[in-house]
Amino acid sequence: MTHYATMLKESGLKSTFQRMNILSVIDKYGHMAVDDIYEEVIKVHPSLSLATVYKNILLMKEKGVLVEVPIMGKKPKYELAKEDHIHLICTECGNVEDKHCMDMTEKAFASLSDQEAFRLERRQVNLYGVCQKCRMEAAS
């Protein structure tokens, strides 16, 4: 049984080809918007409907299989649930890179939920800038 089938089973979801493919392309590319997922999956599974993509993203988000990454001025992207990390988002090409959380940041956040009358459940750190690739291209 594949990695994806296991994730789905543990969430009580059936392992359809649609879902397997959605998970697989998100895994391959790291972070994808709804349309990107659709365009990519229909290459291998042409009968897929966009509505199915929407329904499944919502469902898999609720089940904690997927995580939504909201992005300033863009449509949100989706990633597989994984260990804590931060995002480096390129404002030129839109690419999103993961970077592991540093200890320092970890601790800073941990102390927050105590200080505040706030039960912390999830954190999201997005750093916006221009990636190396785009900076190279701009220079030429």
Next chain:
Amino acid sequence: MTHYATMLKESGLKSTFQRMNILSVIDKYGHMAVDDIYEEVIKVHPSLSLATVYKNILLMKEKGVLVEVPIMGKKPKYELAKEDHIHLICTECGNVEDKHCMDMTEKAFASLSDQEAFRLERRQVNLYGVCQKCRMEAAS
């Protein structure tokens, strides 16, 4: 001349009643979605059009007067541009609170842009959880 008129003038934008009111309600409530802004402003300026709200938000965002706060699974909210801070977002009531960035966090981020081949331009830290008010209500 009001605070808002100054902000607009410095950005090269005309000070219309519409804009003044949009800025004023965002300032009053802290963080607002497009519809909330519209609903609130028409109370005092009933002829306002929703399209005008959209146009101005886009424009004032480009000019750096407003900042978009993207939120997981919700429509984005807008705030006045202000000193660096992080957001505490309540997943129950949707309320957004600002909290000043701690030194620790500051430094952690600063070191990032050096390490990485990435020109850091802006950062956005969102902490999701349940606010005190909602926790109280849940307990009752």
Next chain:
DNA sequence: CTTCATGCAAATAATTTGCAGTAAG
């Protein structure tokens, strides 16, 4: 005056829904 902003209505894009048919366990 001159330029830029507004409001309206229409166009487009994004997301959700209901339902009959199909596949997974």
Next chain:
DNA sequence: CTTACTGCAAATTATTTGCATGAAG
């Protein structure tokens, strides 16, 4: 078998655009 999932088409919701009129500097 039984329940959950899919695809389609239609409905909703969100956002953008063009243009004639009106207001700001």
